Amino acid sequence: MEEQLADRFEARPVLAQETVFEGMVWDVVSETVDLGEAGEVTRQFVRHPGAVAVLALDDQGRVALVQQYRHPVRMFEWEIPAGLLDVDDEPPHVGAARELHEEADLVADTWHVLVDYVSSPGGIDEALRIYLARDLSPVPHHDRHTRDGEELGMPLRWVPLEQVRDAFLAGKVHNAALGLAALSALASRDQGWATLRPVDAPWPIHRDHRTPAQDS
Incomplete structure (x- = not known):
């Protein structure tokens, strides 16, 4: 029987840790890690709270996109609604629903996990979960979120x-979550949505959702 393709959780011992920069949203930490035969190495990386994103798909097969200015890349990016996991004790799927409400003025009756990924594991520990939201309806005007800053x-x-999908593959839109969400949704749809997972599916790539065994 062919071995299942899966990443392996096997944390290496951290011998020393230091926060070298404290930011407004995330920090930079420095850790000395014991790699066994490979010796000890020191790595600096961004410590990130994690994030969620929502591919909101209507009955016509259309995706709800929002456009935000992203200053580090100097672009107005087309994106799917997304946000940081920065509310204490808020379940990820609740945070996703909140972002859909706040950024797109939408609520959804049907939710599934579409895909999980790590954005840049060599330099940041961000884990991002993308949900598929369907059976959509608009938020009443009197209940809509007042947007400001980059969302104004x-x-x-x-x-x-x-x-x-075509715009992403042609290099016309560049947001990773958007591209991955579109490609994953099309692949899942071709399989009758059989790949979808429940909203509370395990999420071990996020450090706050690992079991003790996965952290050791």
Whole structure:
């Protein structure tokens, strides 16, 4: 029988740890790690709270996209609604629903986990979970979130899933969560959505959702 393809959780001993920079949202930490035969190495990386994103898909197969200015890359990016896991004790799927409400003025009756990923594991410990949200309805005007900052005046656009895929593969849109969500949704749809997971599916790549065995 062919061995299952899966990443292996096997944390190496941390011999020393120091926070070298404390930021507004995330910190930079320095850790000395024992790699066994490979010796000891010191690595500096961004300590990130994690994030969630939502591919909101309507009955016509269109995706809800929002556009935000992202200063580090100097672009107005088309994205799916997303946000940091920065509310204490808030379950990830509740945070995803909150972001969909706040950024796209939408609520969804049907939720599944679509895909999980780590954004740049060589330099940041961010884990991101993308949900598929369906059976959508608009938030009543009197209950809508008042947006400000980078979200002020943020447009909402409905785009066919295939068009999102094509724009991503053509290099016209660049957001990783958007591209991964579109490709994953199309692949899952081709399999009758059999790959979807429940909203509370295990999420061990996020440090706060690992079991003790996965952390040792």
